[in-house]
Amino acid sequence: MPIRMPTTTARTAGLAVRGAMGARPASAAGALTFARGKATLPDLSYDYGALEPHISGKIMEIHHKGHHQTYVTNLNNTIEALGEAKEKGDTFKAAAMAPALNFNGGGHVNHSLFWENLAPANKDGGGEPEGALKKAIERDFGSFDTLKTQINTALAGIQGSGWAWLAKDKTAGTLQVITRPNQDPVTGNYVPLMGIDAWEHAYYLQYQNKKAEYFKAIWNVINWKKVGERLDKA
Amino acid sequence: MAGTYTLPKLPYAYDALEPSISREIMELHHSKHHQAYVTNLNKALEASAATLSEGKLHDSAAQLSAIRFNGGGHINHSLFWENLAPASSPDADIAASAPGLLAAIDATWGSLEQFQAAFGAALLGIQGSGWGWLVREAATGQLRIVTLANQEAVVVGDTPVLGVDMWEHAYYLLYKNDKATYVKNIWQVVNWKTCETRFAGQRDDAFKVLKTQVSI
Numbered sequence: 001m002p003i004r005m006p007t008t009t010a011r012t013a014g015l016a017v018r019g020a021m022g023a024r025p026a027s028a029a030g031a032l033t034f035a036r037g038k039a040t041l042p043d044l045s046y047d048y049g050a051l052e053p054h055i056s057g058k059i060m061e062i063h064h065k066g067h068h069q070t071y072v073t074n075l076n077n078t079i080e081a082l083g084e085a086k087e088k089g090d091t092f093k094a095a096a097m098a099p100a101l102n103f104n105g106g107g108h109v110n111h112s113l114f115w116e117n118l119a120p121a122n123k124d125g126g127g128e129p130e131g132a133l134k135k136a137i138e139r140d141f142g143s144f145d146t147l148k149t150q151i152n153t154a155l156a157g158i159q160g161s162g163w164a165w166l167a168k169d170k171t172a173g174t175l176q177v178i179t180r181p182n183q184d185p186v187t188g189n190y191v192p193l194m195g196i197d198a199w200e201h202a203y204y205l206q207y208q209n210k211k212a213e214y215f216k217a218i219w220n221v222i223n224w225k226k227v228g229e230r231l232d233k234a
Numbered sequence: 235m236a237g238t239y240t241l242p243k244l245p246y247a248y249d250a251l252e253p254s255i256s257r258e259i260m261e262l263h264h265s266k267h268h269q270a271y272v273t274n275l276n277k278a279l280e281a282s283a284a285t286l287s288e289g290k291l292h293d294s295a296a297q298l299s300a301i302r303f304n305g306g307g308h309i310n311h312s313l314f315w316e317n318l319a320p321a322s323s324p325d326a327d328i329a330a331s332a333p334g335l336l337a338a339i340d341a342t343w344g345s346l347e348q349f350q351a352a353f354g355a356a357l358l359g360i361q362g363s364g365w366g367w368l369v370r371e372a373a374t375g376q377l378r379i380v381t382l383a384n385q386e387a388v389v390v391g392d393t394p395v396l397g398v399d400m401w402e403h404a405y406y407l408l409y410k411n412d413k414a415t416y417v418k419n420i421w422q423v424v425n426w427k428t429c430e431t432r433f434a435g436q437r438d439d440a441f442k443v444l445k446t447q448v449s450i
Binding site for chain 1: 270406
């Protein structure tokens with residue numbers, strides 16, 4: 001049966017393809033499950049223009065239909081090549097797929113999580129965390145404002161392409177701000193709760209070199225309800 | 235007192251590389267992105283020197299990442315501007331401007347087309363931000379294609395011959411997610427004369443553009 005990311009490791013993702021083969025169609029809720037052995041581009045739960053003026057419709061459209069689709073396509077190509085290598089017993093070729101699996105698998109996972117932790121400002125986007133999430137943030141960061149400052153500092157400090165995440169440290173039980181370069185997924189001891197894409201393609205058409213303005217604006221469209229749900233399950 | 239680095243002037247107008255690279259891209263890339271690397275490099279160098287003079291090695295060493303990143307950004311962009319030229323320039327004609335380099339490319343890759351295909355594949359294979367370089371290896375004198383992440387500068391020893399910026403800011407306003415077309419079109423605006431000079435010259439000479447900007 002389909003395995004839900006992000007607990008799926010790169011290794012088991014390959015196995016999930018075999019297991020899911022012909023099993024059942026993609027569930028609408030499971031953006032990160034494999035449908036008939038293939039990763040698929042998840043639908044957005046809002047229109048491309050719904051995050052304006054904070055993220056333009058043009059950015060959203062290219063980001064989703066162009067960039068994310070490319071990660072999905074290349075992830076499927078990689079997994080197929082991995083399967084062929086396995087059938088031939090070619091360990092060398094299988095190992096050579098690791099960078100592409102990490103990059104495209106990570107790109108698919110990261111974007112899928114990202115779309116879900118965004119929402120239009122007039123719906124679930126913006127505002128402040130509530131409930132258990134609010135308590136955990138205040139416990140670990142002192143205040144919501146401190147958390148935002150920490151994340152913005154982390155985003156600004158990324159040298160090149162990458163992501164910043166609010167994550168739960170599984171062993172410590174605390175929330176942490178972490179960054180990942182390029183498309184490295186959040187794995188291991190961390191459960192990703194909320195991600196912000198700091199690749200230039202995420203903001204350049206609207207903000208150009210003024211990335212600090214993008215990092216400031218994105219708080220208006222963070223879906224804290226979704227982030228809270230992730231914490232409940234983490 | 236340490237010198238400060240300044241943004242080099244472009245040897246052509248912002249719109250001179252159209253249609254391969256748009257005026258808007260060139261202006262932002264040079265006056266904003268490159269300028270930010272220069273500004274942040276100077277800040278990091280100053281902070282590093284100041285804390286070191288106070289005997290705080292730990293604070294001084296903490297600046298190394300910023301020096302490496304912004305220093306690399308300044309070096310890479312300075313080299314990049316010089317190895318570009320308007321398509322109409324005689325410098326963009328490899329046969330006329332770089333006979334020595336062209337012969338070496340032929341000898342190494344079989345043909346210019348095969349080199350361009352190999353270089354293009356390397357550029358498109360970069361995962362994230364980075365640069366592709368044609369370099370002349372110090373030890374062997376051989377030509378080699380290398381890719382470097384983010385703003386890592388051309389490795390010690392190698393002479394940079396040709397650099398191509400694969401950060402999204404280098405092409406996004408014009409090409410969006412179609413970076414393959416950017417990689418194809420960049421060949422129209424390569425300054426082969428600069429490449430020939432770097433290929434034939436001493437390694438330090440390739441970096442001359444940086445030295446002239448130090449104001450004491």
